[in-house]
Amino acid sequence: xxxxxxxxxxxxxxxxxxxxxxxxxxxxxxxxxxxxxxxxxxxxxxxxxxxxxxxxxxxxxxxxxxxxxxxxxxxxxxxxxxxxxxxxxxxxxxxxxxxxxxxxxxxxxxxxxxxxxxxxxxxxxxxxxxxxxxxxxxxxxxxxxxxxxxxxxxxxxxxxxxxxxxxxxxxxxxxxxxxxxxxxxxxxxxxxxxx
Amino acid sequence: xxxxxxxxxxxxxxxxxxxxxxxxxxxxxxxxxxxxxxxxxxxxxxxxxxxxxxxxxxxxxxxxxxxxxxxxxxxxxxxxxxxxxxxxxxxxxxxxxxxxxxxxxxxxxxxxxxxxxxxxxxxxxxxxxxxxxxxxxxxxxxxxxxxxxxxxxxxxxxxxxxxxxxxxxxxxxxxxxxxxxxxxxxxxxxxxxxxxxxxxxxxxxxxxxxxxxxxxxxxxxxxxxxxxxxxxxxxxxxxxxxxxxxxxxxxxxxxxxxxxxxxxxxxxxxxxxxxxxxxxxxxxxxxxxxxxxxxxxxxxxxxxxxxxxxxxxxxxxxxxxxxxxxxxxxxxxxxxxxxxxxxxxxxxxxxx
Numbered sequence: 001x002x003x004x005x006x007x008x009x010x011x012x013x014x015x016x017x018x019x020x021x022x023x024x025x026x027x028x029x030x031x032x033x034x035x036x037x038x039x040x041x042x043x044x045x046x047x048x049x050x051x052x053x054x055x056x057x058x059x060x061x062x063x064x065x066x067x068x069x070x071x072x073x074x075x076x077x078x079x080x081x082x083x084x085x086x087x088x089x090x091x092x093x094x095x096x097x098x099x100x101x102x103x104x105x106x107x108x109x110x111x112x113x114x115x116x117x118x119x120x121x122x123x124x125x126x127x128x129x130x131x132x133x134x135x136x137x138x139x140x141x142x143x144x145x146x147x148x149x150x151x152x153x154x155x156x157x158x159x160x161x162x163x164x165x166x167x168x169x170x171x172x173x174x175x176x177x178x179x180x181x182x183x184x185x186x187x188x189x190x191x192x193x194x195x
Numbered sequence: 196x197x198x199x200x201x202x203x204x205x206x207x208x209x210x211x212x213x214x215x216x217x218x219x220x221x222x223x224x225x226x227x228x229x230x231x232x233x234x235x236x237x238x239x240x241x242x243x244x245x246x247x248x249x250x251x252x253x254x255x256x257x258x259x260x261x262x263x264x265x266x267x268x269x270x271x272x273x274x275x276x277x278x279x280x281x282x283x284x285x286x287x288x289x290x291x292x293x294x295x296x297x298x299x300x301x302x303x304x305x306x307x308x309x310x311x312x313x314x315x316x317x318x319x320x321x322x323x324x325x326x327x328x329x330x331x332x333x334x335x336x337x338x339x340x341x342x343x344x345x346x347x348x349x350x351x352x353x354x355x356x357x358x359x360x361x362x363x364x365x366x367x368x369x370x371x372x373x374x375x376x377x378x379x380x381x382x383x384x385x386x387x388x389x390x391x392x393x394x395x396x397x398x399x400x401x402x403x404x405x406x407x408x409x410x411x412x413x414x415x416x417x418x419x420x421x422x423x424x425x426x427x428x429x430x431x432x433x434x435x436x437x438x439x440x441x442x443x444x445x446x447x448x449x450x451x452x453x454x455x456x457x458x459x460x461x462x463x464x465x466x467x468x469x470x471x472x473x474x475x476x477x478x479x480x481x482x483x484x485x486x487x488x489x490x491x492x493x494x495x496x497x498x499x500x501x502x503x504x505x506x507x508x509x510x511x512x513x514x515x516x517x518x519x520x521x522x523x524x525x526x527x528x529x530x531x532x533x534x535x536x537x538x539x540x541x542x543x544x545x546x547x
Contacts, residue, residue, distance in 0.1 A: 052199075
C-alpha cells in the first residue's frame with residue numbers, strides 16, 4: 001500500500017511538472033517572423049509585403065481618381081457595393097462604420113496603411129539578421145522601405161490631417177493606454193517622414 | 196493586374212493566455228409534502244465566468260496588427276433557477292402522477308473588450324450573449340418619390356416596394372450603425388413542461404406538454420440552402436414561392452406597404468435580407484409532445500401472456516400552440532428545413 005501511495009504521488013508530481021511544458025508547444029510547421037529574415041529569398045517576401053500596401057489606384061473599382069467633380073458619366077452606373085468605390089463617395093454613400101477607400105484601417109477597398117507602417121518597422125528591426133545579403137544590398141532595401149513608410153505617412157496625413165504616430169510597436173498584450181495615442185501635431189507628422 | 200503580396204501573418208503569439216475562471220453559487224431546496232406524495236425541488240444558480248478568452252475588438256488600427264487579437268478579457272454572469280413539482284397519489288382504482296418543471300436561465304456580459312462605439316446602443320456590454328442586433332424596419336417604400344426624400348440605405352440598390360429602415364442615429368444614412376438590439380435572445384430563457392400519467396383499472400393514459408418562452412428568431416429571407424440554413428426567398432435557384440408569399444406580397448398593382456414579402460425578384464434583394472425587425476418573430480411555443488392511451492391485457496393470462504401486455508394508441512407532436520403560424524416554431528429560422536415529425540402509433544405489446 002505504501003508503495004502504491006508513493007507511485008501515485010510520483011505520477012502526480014511528474015504530471016504537474018510536465019503539464020506546463022506540454023501545453024507550451026509551438027505547433028509544427030509554424031513559420032515565425034524570425035524565419036522569414038533568414039535568407040535573402042525569404043526576406044524578399046518581406047520586402048514585397050511592404051510594397052503591397054501601396055493603394056490600388058490602377059484598379060477601376062479601387063481608384064481614388066474618380067473622386068471628383070470631373071467625372072462625366074452616370075453616377076449610378078453600378079449599384080454593386082464593391083464597385084466604383086470613389087464614385088460611391090461622390091454619390092453620398094460614404095459611411096461611418098466602414099468608410100469607402102479607408103486608408104486608416106483598410107476598409108472598403110482601402111489599404112490599411114498603419115499595417116504597412118508596422119511592416120516597415122518589423123522589416124527594419126530584422127533585416128540585419130539575413131545571412132546571405134551584402135551590406136550594400138541591405139542598405140538599399142532599408143532605403144526602399146523607409147521611403148515607403150514616408151509615403152504611407154504622407155498619404156495618411158493627406159487624408160486625415162495630423163495623424164496619430166505610433167512610435168512604439170504595439171504588442172498583442174498592450175493595454176488601452178498604450179494603444180490609444182493622442183492625436184499628433186502637424187509639425188511632428190512631417191518630421192517623422194524622414195526616419 | 197497581378198500583384199505579389201509577400202507573406203501573411205495569421206496569428207500573433209500571446210504568452211499571457213491563461214485559463215478561464217468560474218465562480219459558482221448553487222442554492223437548492225428540496226421539499227416533500229403529504230407523506231412524500233408531493234415533491235418540490237428548486238435550484239438557484241449563479242455562475243460568474245471571468246477571464247473568458249475572446250476577441251479583443253477594441254484594438255486601434257494605428258497598432259497596425261494584421262490578425263485579430265484575442266485575450267482573457269471577457270466576463271459573463273449567468274443566473275437562473277430550475278424547479279420541478281411531482282405529485283403521485285392513488286385514489287382507489289385511480290393512480291395518478293403529475294409532473295411539471297420550469298427553468299429560467301439568463302446571462303449578461305459584465306466585461307468585454309469591444310469597440311468604443313459613439314452610438315451606445317451598439318454596445319454588447321450588459322446584454323445577453325445570444326442577443327441579436329438588427330435594423331428597425333418601418334414599412335415598404337411607396338414610390339421613387341419617397342425613396343428620394345428618405346435617408347439613403349447603404350445595402351445595395353433598392354426600389355419602391357423594398358424595405359424602408361429607420362435611421363436610428365440620424366446621420367442621414369442607414370447602415371450597420373443603425374442596428375439596435377431586437378427581440379429576445381436566440382436561445383430561450385424560459386423552458387417548461389408538464390404532464391400527467393394515470394391508470395384506471397385496465398386503462399392507462401398519459402400526456403406531456405413542453406414549451407419555451409422569451410425567445411426570438413429571424414425568418415431567413417435569403418436563398419441560402421445548406422445544412423445550417425434554409426432561406427425562403429422565392430424564385431431563387433429556379434424554385435417556387437411559398438403560399439404565404441404568393442398570397443401577400445408587394446406589387447405595383449397592389450402596393451401594400453405592410454405586405455409579408457417585399458418586391459418580388461428572381462434573386463434576393465440585398466436591401467431586404469438584412470437582419471431587421473421586418474423578419475423578427477416571437478419563437479415561444481407550447482407543444483403537446485406526447486399522448487398515450489393503453490389497455491392492459493391481464494385477462495389473457497391463461498394463454499400464457501404475462502402481465503405488462505397491452506394495446507396502446509400513442510402520438511407524438513400532435514399539437515403546437517404559438518403565435519407563429521407559418522411553420523413549426525421549433526424550426527426557428529429554418530423554415531424549409533426538415534420538419535419535426537408528427538407520429539401516430541397503434542400497437543400491441545405482448546410479454547410471454
